[in-house]
Amino acid sequence: MPGMRSQAALPSPPPDALAASQALASRIAQRIRLRGGWIGLDEYMAMALYEPQLGYYAGGSRKFGGAGDFVTAPELCTLFGACLARQCAQWFESCAHRVVEFGAGSGALAVQVLGELDRLGFTDTEYLIVELSGELAQRQRERIARELPQALARVRWLAVWPDAIDGVVLANELLDAMPVRAFARVPGASGQPARVMERGVALARAGAGARR
Ligand SMILES: C[S@@+](CC[C@H](N)C(=O)[O-])C[C@H]1O[C@@H](n2cnc3c(N)ncnc32)[C@H](O)[C@@H]1O
Numbered sequence: 691m692p693g694m695r696s697q698a699a700l701p702s703p704p705p706d707a708l709a710a711s712q713a714l715a716s717r718i719a720q721r722i723r724l725r726g727g728w729i730g731l732d733e734y735m736a737m738a739l740y741e742p743q744l745g746y747y748a749g750g751s752r753k754f755g756g757a758g759d760f761v762t763a764p765e766l767c768t769l770f771g772a773c774l775a776r777q778c779a780q781w782f783e784s785c786a787h788r789v790v791e792f793g794a795g796s797g798a799l800a801v802q803v804l805g806e807l808d809r810l811g812f813t814d815t816e817y818l819i820v821e822l823s824g825e826l827a828q829r830q831r832e833r834i835a836r837e838l839p840q841a842l843a844r845v846r847w848l849a850v851w852p853d854a855i856d857g858v859v860l861a862n863e864l865l866d867a868m869p870v871r872a873f874a875r876v877p878g879a880s881g882q883p884a885r886v887m888e889r890g891v892a893l894a895r896a897g898a899g900a901r902r
Contacts, residue, residue, distance in 0.1 A: 714744040722893055734891040735869035740822055747823040747867070754796040762863050764799040771802020778803065778858045779810050788816045788857030793864040797830030803860070804834075804841045817845045818852070 703711065718737050722729050739745045754765050763770040778789055789807075794800050800817055807815045821827040827847050835842050872889040 710744055710749055714738070714741060714749075717741060717744065718891075719893055722891065728890045728892045730888055730890045731872045732869040739867060739869070748825055754798070762795065764802060764862065765796065768802050771799050772806040774799070774860060775803045775806030775810065778807060778815075778860075779812060781858045782812060782815075785858065786816075786856040787812055787814050788818065788855075790818045790820065790852065790855050790857055790859050792820045792851070792859070792861040793867060794819045794821055794830050795826065795863075797833035799860070799862060800830060800845065801834055801837045804845075805838055808838075808841065815844060816857070817841070818848055818857075819845065820848045820851055822849065 702708070714737070718729075718734065718741075721733070721737065725733075737745060739747050742748055754760070754762065789803060791800060791803075797819075800819060804815065804817055807813075819827070819830060821830065831842075831845075831847070834845055873886050874889055876885050876887050878884050
């Protein structure tokens, strides 16, 4: 609604979340100063999401499911993973019995896919999880150990993308969590050709209004 500030409807974060947010903001500000006043959007996103102990995916708060910040398909229903497992089984006719999941969140999809593949007879399936967040990797391990202990020995965690993959690659709701560089085409002034400039984050000067 015109004139309405959406911020007014948001609840205040609990004190520990607020303290973590302030600590992260000051670490980002420190990095911006260190870099001479500007960092690219990719560096900003990487810190906001993955800065050890403080970033969104590294800070320990509950993120997935009804009690968290957002819900994804594998958290809603086991059918999602079961359907993907059947597709994996078809692909296994022409590749290794291996699934590589990028960004496995709470581990829900891994449990569903491995469980259904077991039911279909693919009990030798190896499952590799590429996960940047150490905290989430730990949660995934605990969940698989709890809900599908017989498969745990076939699951491995990688911190970097493998150079080559023989198997099926899965990723759900991953791309928007990846730090990216952003560029803008800026029209040239008075007959000059347009320029491409990188978008980034700088500190607002004290007293300056919000920038667009
Ligand atoms: C929005 S969550 C989605 C989680 C899960 N796939 C689901 O559907 O519930 C994004 C996930 O991607 C992971 N992630 C982000 N960037 C990544 C990258 N470059 N490589 C691997 N995982 C990444 C995050 O740590 C997190 O587990």
